[in-house]
Structures are given as structure tokens and as C-alpha cells.
Amino acid sequence: MAVVSKGLEGIVAAETRLGEVRGQEGVLFYCGYDINELAGKVSYEEVVHLLFYQRLPNRAELDKLTTALRAEREIPQGVIDYLQSAPKSARPIDVMRTAVSMLGCYDTMRHDLDMSHEQATAIKLVAQIGVIAAYFHRARNGQSLPPVRKDISEAAHFLYLMTGEVPTKEAEQTLDVAYVLHAEHGFNASTFTARVVASTLSDMHSAISAAIGALKGPLHGGANEGVIHMLEEIGSPDKVDAWVEDALAQKKKIMGIGHRVYKVLDPRAPHLRDMAVKLTEQLGEPKWIQMSERIATIMRERKSLNANVDFYSATVYYSLGIPTDLFTPIFAIARMSGWTAHVLEQWSENRLFRPMSEYVGRPYGQKVVPIDER
Numbered sequence: 068m069a070v071v072s073k074g075l076e077g078i079v080a081a082e083t084r085l086g087e088v089r090g091q092e093g094v095l096f097y098c099g100y101d102i103n104e105l106a107g108k109v110s111y112e113e114v115v116h117l118l119f120y121q122r123l124p125n126r127a128e129l130d131k132l133t134t135a136l137r138a139e140r141e142i143p144q145g146v147i148d149y150l151q152s153a154p155k156s157a158r159p160i161d162v163m164r165t166a167v168s169m170l171g172c173y174d175t176m177r178h179d180l181d182m183s184h185e186q187a188t189a190i191k192l193v194a195q196i197g198v199i200a201a202y203f204h205r206a207r208n209g210q211s212l213p214p215v216r217k218d219i220s221e222a223a224h225f226l227y228l229m230t231g232e233v234p235t236k237e238a239e240q241t242l243d244v245a246y247v248l249h250a251e252h253g254f255n256a257s258t259f260t261a262r263v264v265a266s267t268l269s270d271m272h273s274a275i276s277a278a279i280g281a282l283k284g285p286l287h288g289g290a291n292e293g294v295i296h297m298l299e300e301i302g303s304p305d306k307v308d309a310w311v312e313d314a315l316a317q318k319k320k321i322m323g324i325g326h327r328v329y330k331v332l333d334p335r336a337p338h339l340r341d342m343a344v345k346l347t348e349q350l351g352e353p354k355w356i357q358m359s360e361r362i363a364t365i366m367r368e369r370k371s372l373n374a375n376v377d378f379y380s381a382t383v384y385y386s387l388g389i390p391t392d393l394f395t396p397i398f399a400i401a402r403m404s405g406w407t408a409h410v411l412e413q414w415s416e417n418r419l420f421r422p423m424s425e426y427v428g429r430p431y432g433q434k435v436v437p438i439d440e441r
């Protein structure tokens with residue numbers, strides 16, 4: 068008899084050369100590099116190269132990729148029109164999902180490239196996703212949309228478009244490290260979604276719009292927004308214990324805590340925690356990190372659960388002055404490299420995903436009763 072694994076827990080659904088998550092040890096590798104080896108030592112653009120080509124670039128290769136990314140930043144006028152006409156109250160992650168889908172309608176085949184159309188589409192998506200998020204944010208605030216620049220990094224460019232000012236080196240580096248830490252994570256729900264869509268030989272934009280839809284859920288990338296809402300609701304460090312006890316009694320999930328695969332500390336969390344501590348100190352607002360630390364301690368002691376990537380990234384983004392509803396879009400911006408690399412990998416050795424289900428419904432042999440007699 069087939070074994071049912073709810074949520075596909077423990078099931079290995081394919082091989083990958085991209086990322087490995089070792090849950091029992093709390094270790095994460097991108098193409099053989101420990102995340103602790105990469106974070107702070109390589110830029111996000113180097114990680115994009117690593118994921119696309121499975122090796123870190125030399126200087127010439129990095130220059131080539133960086134130039135290609137920056138050349139693709141401009142988004143079609145039709146998508147800009149949509150970003151300016153979308154409801155101002157819409158969630159940025161929903162607008163992003165829709166805009167990515169629209170981009171697919173403008174994805175015309177080019178023959179002047181030394182790469183496949185699919186690879187070129189992946190580069191375009193990595194380059195344009197941040198522009199979409201920043202432009203919608205400005206449009207909903209009634210602000211003008213600055214032309215894209217081609218002389219600053221992916222992280223700096225997002226902050227530049229969002230605020231209209233080139234960020235400080237420190238803000239750029241902070242976001243860059245956050246991008247590096249979020250770029251890839253094996254067969255998480257959104258990446259798996261992208262690969263399932265790709266496995267039908269659908270197109271890249273369909274796979275990525277679906278992935279964004281999966282990411283936005285609070286059990287996945289939406290948790291980082293939930294963390295700030297939770298901290299705001301708690302209000303001050305002295306209220307943490309009672310709030311958490313109450314939430315646990317009501318069997319509520321504490322956002323940013325726990326993980327399907329990591330049974331020890333998520334290796335990305337300490338990097339984000341260190342950045343959060345530094346930034347909140349500089350801002351003179353240590354209460355956010357104090358509340359976070361207390362929540363993490365209680366959850367470790369009471370439930371043996373640890374903080375995950377979303378727990379401290381929320382405070383990092385908040386300290387950078389980024390609005391809460393852009394936290395999950397930032398996750399999507401960083402993960403775009405991982406998603407597209409996975410889609411390319413799926414197509415390189417495709418097999419349609421088609422699992423089975425165990426039927427547990429009404430007994431077999433039901434007879435149709437005429438509609439007026441039911």
C-alpha cells in the first residue's frame with residue numbers, strides 16, 4: 068500500500084545541484100558553499116551567478132552578468148501603466164504577482180543573445196522584480212517613478228527606487244546580505260510550486276507567478292510581515308510573556324518560529340539577528356530586538372522551536388525604513404534567482420510532477436439519483 072506523507076514531509080521529489088538544507092544539523096549550502104561561507108563575503112550578484120552557472124564568477128564573468136542584469140532593468144510601459152493604475156490599497160505582493168504575469172505577455176524571443184531565451188528571461192526577471200515592487204510603492208503614494216539607473220547594485224537600486232535617494236553603503240550592504248541569505252532554499256513550497264508548473268512545460272512567467280502566490284502565505288514568506296504585526300500588537304518587552312502564553316493557549320502559530328525542515332536553529336537567523344541588533348541600536352529602538360529575543364527564548368524553552376529566517380529579517384527591514392507590506396516582496400526579489408535557477412534546472416532534466424492521492428471519500432458504487440429525487 069502507498070505511504071501517505073501529508074505535506075510531502077520527508078519525500079525527496081527530485082535531485083538538485085542548487086541548494087541543500089540539512090535540517091538536523093542546521094546547515095544550508097548553495098551549490099556546495101555553506102551559507103556561513105557566503106554571507107558577508109560575496110554579493111547577491113555573485114550568488115545569482117552561482118545559482119545560474121553553479122560556480123562563483125571571476126571578475127570578468129561577474130562584470131558580464133552585472134551588465135546583463137542592469138541592461139534589463141527597464142520594464143515595459145504597459146506594466147508601468149498597470150502599477151500606476153492598480154488599487155492603492157492592493158497588497159504589493161499581489162501587484163507583484165500580477166505584474167510578473169503581465170511581463171510574460173511582453174517576453175518576446177530574442178536572437179541576439181549568447182544564451183537561451185529561458186536564461187535571458189531568468190536574468191530579466193531577476194533584474195525587473197525589484198523595480199516592480201519599488202515602482203508600485205511609489206505609485207500608491209502618488210510619487211513619480213524615477214528612471215532606472217545602471218550604475219548601482221541590485222540591493223542599492225531597489226532602495227534607490229523606493230526612496231528616490233541612493234542608499235548609504237551600510238543600508239546597501241545590509242539588504243545585499245539579506246538577499247544572499249534568501250536566494251535559495253531547496254524544495255521549499257514556492258520553489259516546488261515553480262518546478263511543478265515548469266514540469267508541465269509551461270513558461271517561466273507562469274511558474275514564477277505561481278511561486279509568488281505560494282510565497283505570500285503566512286506559513287511561508289508571508290511570515291516576515293506577520294512578525295512585525297505581532298511585535299506591534301505586543302507593544303513592549305514587559306508584555307511579551309503574557310502575549311506568548313495566551314497565543315500558545317489558543318494554539319496560534321507564532322510567526323517567524325519553527326520550520327518544516329530545520330529542527331535546530333535556521334543558519335540564516337544568526338546573520339539576520341546580528342544585523343537587527345546593530346540596526347536597532349543605531350536607531351535607538353532596542354525594544355524590537357528585546358521583544359524578539361524574549362519570544363525566541365520562550366519558544367525554545369516551551370516548545371523546543373527556533374527562530375527561522377523571517378523572525379529577524381522583519382526587524383532588519385523595519386530598521387531600514389521599509390514598509391511592512393514590502394517585506395514579503397523583498398523575499399520574492401531575493402528568491403527570484405533561486406526560483407528561476409530551479410525552473411531552468413527542471414527543464415534541463417524534466418519529468419512531469421504527478422503524485423498520487425489516497426482516496427478517503429464516500430464508498431465506491433454510488434448510484435446517480437435523478438436530480439428531483441435527491
Ligand SMILES: CC(C)(COP(=O)(O)OP(=O)(O)OC[C@H]1O[C@@H](n2cnc3c(N)ncnc32)[C@H](O)[C@@H]1OP(=O)(O)O)[C@@H](O)C(=O)NCCC(=O)NCCS
Pocket residue numbers: 285286287288290319320321322323324325326327370372375376377
Ligand atoms: C513553518 C511551519 C509551517 C512548520 O510547520 P510544521 O512542519 O507543522 O512544524 P512541526 O511539525 O515542527 O511542529 C511541531 C509542533 O510545534 C507547533 N508549532 C510549529 N511552529 C509553531 C509556531 N510558529 N508557533 C506555535 N507552535 C508551533 C506545531 O503546531 C506542532 O505542535 P503539535 O505537535 O502540538 O501539533 C510552522 O513552524 C509555522 O507555522 N511557523 C510560523 C510561520 C513561519 O514562520 N513560517 C516561515 C517558515 S521559514
